[in-house]
Amino acid sequence: MTFLKTFLMTLLKRWGMWGAVLCLLGAGGLALFASWMTRLQWALVIAAAVLFVAAAALNWREGASLLGRRGMRHGASAALLVLMALGVAVLANAVSLRYNARWDLTENKRHSLSRQTVKLVRGLAAPVEVIGFFRSDTPGKRTAEDLLKQYAQASGGKFTYRMEDPDRSPGLARRYGVESYGTLVMQSGDKSEKVLDADEDRLTNALVKVSRSGKPVIYVVKGHGERDLSSAERAGLSQAKEQMEKANYTVKELELARQAKVPADAAVVIVPGPKTDLLPPELSALDAYLAQGGRVLFMADPLQADGLVKYLAKYGVALGNDIVVEPSPIGQLFGVGPEVPIVTGYERHPITKDMANVMTGFPVTRSVAPAKEGPLKGIMATALAKTSRDSWGETDLAGLRRGQPARRDPADTPGPVSVLTAVTIVPAPGAKTEPETDDDAAKKPEGRLVVLGTSTFASNQGLGFQGNRDLFLNIVSWLAGQEGEIAIRPKDTRQNPIFLTSAQSRTVLWLSIVILPGAVMVCGIWLVVRRRRIK
Amino acid sequence: MRGWLPVFKKEMRLYFGSPVAYAVATFFLFIAAFFFAPSFIQYADVSMRSAMQPQMGQTLNATENILRPLTYNMAVVLLFFIPMLTMRLFAEEKRSGTMELLLTYPLRDGEVLAGKFLAALALYASILALTVSYPITVAWFTRIEWGAVLTGYLGLLLVGAAFLSIGLFVSSTTENQIVAGFGTFGALLTLWLLGWFADSAQGALRTVIQQAAIIEHMESFAKGVLDTKDLVYYLSVTAFALFLTLRSLESKRWRG
Numbered sequence: 001m002t003f004l005k006t007f008l009m010t011l012l013k014r015w016g017m018w019g020a021v022l023c024l025l026g027a028g029g030l031a032l033f034a035s036w037m038t039r040l041q042w043a044l045v046i047a048a049a050v051l052f053v054a055a056a057a058l059n060w061r062e063g064a065s066l067l068g069r070r071g072m073r074h075g076a077s078a079a080l081l082v083l084m085a086l087g088v089a090v091l092a093n094a095v096s097l098r099y100n101a102r103w104d105l106t107e108n109k110r111h112s113l114s115r116q117t118v119k120l121v122r123g124l125a126a127p128v129e130v131i132g133f134f135r136s137d138t139p140g141k142r143t144a145e146d147l148l149k150q151y152a153q154a155s156g157g158k159f160t161y162r163m164e165d166p167d168r169s170p171g172l173a174r175r176y177g178v179e180s181y182g183t184l185v186m187q188s189g190d191k192s193e194k195v196l197d198a199d200e201d202r203l204t205n206a207l208v209k210v211s212r213s214g215k216p217v218i219y220v221v222k223g224h225g226e227r228d229l230s231s232a233e234r235a236g237l238s239q240a241k242e243q244m245e246k247a248n249y250t251v252k253e254l255e256l257a258r259q260a261k262v263p264a265d266a267a268v269v270i271v272p273g274p275k276t277d278l279l280p281p282e283l284s285a286l287d288a289y290l291a292q293g294g295r296v297l298f299m300a301d302p303l304q305a306d307g308l309v310k311y312l313a314k315y316g317v318a319l320g321n322d323i324v325v326e327p328s329p330i331g332q333l334f335g336v337g338p339e340v341p342i343v344t345g346y347e348r349h350p351i352t353k354d355m356a357n358v359m360t361g362f363p364v365t366r367s368v369a370p371a372k373e374g375p376l377k378g379i380m381a382t383a384l385a386k387t388s389r390d391s392w393g394e395t396d397l398a399g400l401r402r403g404q405p406a407r408r409d410p411a412d413t414p415g416p417v418s419v420l421t422a423v424t425i426v427p428a429p430g431a432k433t434e435p436e437t438d439d440d441a442a443k444k445p446e447g448r449l450v451v452l453g454t455s456t457f458a459s460n461q462g463l464g465f466q467g468n469r470d471l472f473l474n475i476v477s478w479l480a481g482q483e484g485e486i487a488i489r490p491k492d493t494r495q496n497p498i499f500l501t502s503a504q505s506r507t508v509l510w511l512s513i514v515i516l517p518g519a520v521m522v523c524g525i526w527l528v529v530r531r532r533r534i535k
Numbered sequence: 536m537r538g539w540l541p542v543f544k545k546e547m548r549l550y551f552g553s554p555v556a557y558a559v560a561t562f563f564l565f566i567a568a569f570f571f572a573p574s575f576i577q578y579a580d581v582s583m584r585s586a587m588q589p590q591m592g593q594t595l596n597a598t599e600n601i602l603r604p605l606t607y608n609m610a611v612v613l614l615f616f617i618p619m620l621t622m623r624l625f626a627e628e629k630r631s632g633t634m635e636l637l638l639t640y641p642l643r644d645g646e647v648l649a650g651k652f653l654a655a656l657a658l659y660a661s662i663l664a665l666t667v668s669y670p671i672t673v674a675w676f677t678r679i680e681w682g683a684v685l686t687g688y689l690g691l692l693l694v695g696a697a698f699l700s701i702g703l704f705v706s707s708t709t710e711n712q713i714v715a716g717f718g719t720f721g722a723l724l725t726l727w728l729l730g731w732f733a734d735s736a737q738g739a740l741r742t743v744i745q746q747a748a749i750i751e752h753m754e755s756f757a758k759g760v761l762d763t764k765d766l767v768y769y770l771s772v773t774a775f776a777l778f779l780t781l782r783s784l785e786s787k788r789w790r791g
Contacts, residue, residue: 078782085778089771096767097746105682106598106759146758495595496677497582498575505576508672512568512575516668517561524557531552 009058016055017080023048024087028094045091113150117204121154124211128188130161132198133173138181144198148184151203186210191248209248216267216480218244219254221282224305225275227455229253234461237272240472243463247473249480256282262289268479270297273455277307290315290425293445295479299455302366303397313371315423316381317451320367322393324417324453325406330388336465338406339364341387341419349384349422351450351474358467360385362419365454367393369418378426383418385471391415422478423449450475538642542650543657546624550658555623560662563616570608571669574601579676597673598680598759605669606687606757610694614723617695620659621702622716624651625784629710634787644784648777652703659695663688683759690756693769694749698723700776707783723749 027044104112113121130148134141141163148161166173166181176185176192184195186206193206220229220237229251232238241251254269256262260281262269269289271278278286286296300308302323309319326341336342340363346352362385370381393413394406425447452475456462463469500508550556578601585595628634640647670684698719705718730750745751749772752765 074786078786082779082782085775089775092767092771093746093764096764097742100762100764102763103761104759105680105686105761107680107682110599111755111758111760496597496679497586497595498579498597498673498676499582499586500576500579500676504676505579508575509572512572512669512672513565516665517564517568520557520564520665521561524554524561527551527557528554 012051012054013058016051016058020048020052020055021080021083021087023051024084024091028087028090111146111150113154113200114204117151117200117207118154120204120207120211121151121159122156124155124158124207126158126188126211128155128159128186128207128210130159130187131172131176131185132161132163133166133176133178133181133183133185134163135165135167135181140182140198144182144184147198147200147203151207193248215248215250217250217252217263217265218268218270218476218480219252219263219266220270220272221254221256221274221278223255223257224278227272227459229272232460234459235456236460237458239460239463239469240458243469243473244476247477249476256285259285261285262294266294267481268295268297268476271299272458273299273301274305274308275301277305278311283307283311287314290447290449293447295448295481297450297452297475297479299452299458300366300368301455302364302453312451314376315425315449316371316373316376316379317421317423317449318367318369318371319451319453320369320393320395320413320417321397322366322395322413323397323400323406324362324365324367324387324391324413324419325394326387326391328388328390336361336363340465341365341391341417343385343387343419345386347382347384347386349382349478351422351471351478352384354474355467355471358470360467360471361457361462361465362387362452362454363456363462363465365419365452365457367413367417367419368421368451368453370421379423380426381421381423383421385420386416386418389415391417393417419453421451423451425449445481448479448481450479538646539649539653542642542647543654546651546654547657550654555619556658559616559619560665563612563662564665566612567605567609567666567669570612571601571605574604575673597677598683601673602670602679602684602687603757603759606691607753609666609691610753610757611727613691613695613698614720614727617659617698617702617723618716618719620655621699621706621719622712623706624655624703625707626710626712626715630712644781648703648780648784652700652777655699655703656696659699660692663691663695680759686756686759686761689761690753690765693756693766693773694753697749697769697772697776700773700780701726704776704780704783707780 023044027041027048030041030044102112104110130151132141132144132148134144145163151159152161164172166178166183176183177194178185180196182196182198184198184203184206186193186195186203188210191210193210195202195206220226220241222229227235227237229237229241244251249267254263254266257279262285266289269286286294290296298308298312300312300319302321309321312319323339324341325338327338328342330342340361343360343362344357346355369383392408392415394400395412396404396406396409400406452458454462457468458472463472578595578597581600582595625634667688670679670681673679674681701722702715702719705722706712706715709715709718726747726749729744729748732744732748746764746768752768755762755765
């Protein structure tokens with residue numbers, strides 16, 4: 001027993017100090033590598049303190065008697081002190097790495113992520129990797145890197161990124177279908193998403209898409225002479241299908257008449273230009289779906305399926321019994337006639353957010369506008385796209401059929417004519433209408449409805465025209481509820497340009513490169529010379 | 536602990552009495568100007584072009600595009616410039632034999648060290664103060680974000696303090712100024728280059744290297760972000776290097 005005691009005492013005496021250092025280093029390492037073991041870290045710190053005190057107490061007498069061998073004692077104690085100081089420094093850094101505070105002193109807080117993004121990134125279940133395809137001189141590379149670094153820091157290892165030069169690794173760029181510098185490819189598992197402009201809003205929404213489990217299903221209704229989903233003809237929808245699948249959706253056909261119910265997994269239902277009216281059970285299936293927060297896209301061609309006029313009126317949408325005619329010559333630039341009104345201006349809406357300065361064409365369309373009768377309860381309809389002031393909705397359809405040229409007369413809908421309308425349907429009466437907060441993600445879903453006056457727009461013939469494909473995908477993703485689900489207010493970057501006259505720029509050059517260093521040099525020479533003279 | 540003051544005064548007299556301080560300041564300002572003036576004029580160029588073509592859509596932020604790279608580049612210049620400020624501090628005293636004199640003064644090692652460190656820091660800070668003319672020049676023509684400028688200078692001051700303390704330590708270990716200068720440069724360069732290796736490392740090792748590398752911490756100061764982990768890094772490096780210097784000075788007493 002006494003032997004054990006002596007042994008332990010000697011051990012403590014001789015190695016206690018080193019043990020303390022080891023414990024401190026261990027605690028520092030743990031804080032870095034294994035954040036969850038905080039208790040063990042503290043235990044190690046306490047053990048280090050105990051060891052240190054014990055070793056110091058035990059060594060006191062010997063330490064004093066060793067005075068004769070000064071060098072040894074000093075050397076050892078200096079080394080020990082240095083190690084301890086190193087341990088403290090490492091520990092301080094490890095702790096500060098884990099529990100840091102951060103202040104963004106830029107005016108628009110451009111180096112900080114919003115709370116929604118941080119929440120999303122922290123909660124990532126699977127690893128996400130971003131490859132940024134930038135040439136070193138691509139403008140915006142640094143901004144993109146700053147942003148990605150913040151995502152990576154917030155994620156605790158789940159979010160990683162790397163930058164690649166598309167010119168140096170063309171194979172990689174080709175594999176991800178990168179067409180322009182500055183493209184970011186975000187990947188998680190088998191899902192990937194391309195982001196063309198690195199801003200937080202787009203990155204976070206892409207993150208929502210790739211980190212979500214399962215692909216949303218889009219059902220395309222058939223059975224009333226609608227456009228064919230698989231047809232590669234001009235009138236078919238094969239390109240639209242392909243684009244939706246590329247955007248991580250599953251696209252299926254739906255025979256509503258047979259099922260009499262919208263499937264539970266439907267993210268969006270598309271009704272692509274029915275020629276005949278939908279049957280009452282089908283319409284009530286859509287009603288029920290919309291009431292539960294469903295999302296429907298109607299493409300209602302002119303002169304067809306008259307029943308839709310009455311049906312859509314219920315949702316505050318007025319389908320005009322007309323064909324929009326565009327006499328202005330811009331359409332001719334693209335080789336289209338007056339039957340294809342061109343849209344260049346859009347209403348502010350998540351669907352049209354990226355569409356500024358992008359032209360779209362609506363071939364053979366009828367007018368689709370919010371109903372004039374004033375807003376219905378819980379329903380808000382917005383006209384998103386309007387044709388030019390010169391266009392009008394021709395109501396003399398019989399005349400058009402006879403081949404008479406369209407002429408503007410008082411009975412027609414005057415331009416600009418609305419051809420695209422989006423509707424939100426607030427689910428239940430008495431629903432709260434408080435302003436949206438950041439954490440409002442779990443609110444009851446609202447029904448969404450988009451009505452287009454034409455189905456040619458989405459057909460193989462129309463989809464390739466200018467911005468039509470983008471607008472179509474924007475509509476689908478707004479309906480599916482991904483884009484804009486997380487809306488991050490853009491950081492208002494104040495532009496502060498500098499305009500210089502050539503005299504001013506010369507002054508700046510001279511002042512900074514010649515005069516300022518020169519003045520310091522002259523000062524120095526003068527002082528040194530004066531000092532020499534005094535001597 | 537008032538003993539540092541005479542040492543501080545003596546060092547300041549030495550700095551400003553000899554051509555060294557002026558030569559170093561001239562050199563530093565000249566190099567910094569070559570980072571500042573072209574980017575300033577290029578920025579004005581871009582401003583002009585985007586005024587004519589609004590669809591260029593670049594973010595024209597003067598603080599971000601002129602001052603942020605300038606701050607970062609000035610920190611790079613410090614690699615070459617700090618060794619010149621510190622190489623003399625102890626090495627020269629040792630070579631000329633005044634070290635024994637200094638050690639026999641009724642001064643504690645800590646006071647000698649504090650005096651020398653603060654003198655070098657004061658000289659560095661006054662050179663840095665001259666570079667404030669750059670943000671002022673930019674502010675003359677457009678609005679800049681002074682908050683970000685402030686963090687940039689805080690970062691430069693902190694990185695300078697860390698470099699100076701490392702330089703002091705190296706200088707205390709040798710009696711050859713040239714060796715002290717090159718030794719300091721090598722040590723600083725190593726700490727700086729660590730950041731380059733971080734990119735090729737993975738996982739926790741990457742985190743460790745990033746925290747250890749001086750380059751990574753300067754970045755957030757330069758862009759206008761104040762982060763406690765960067766503050767802790769610079770302060771701990773400075774404190775540790777000063778502590779090492781103290782041990783090194785002390786060893787002279789018992790090694791004889």
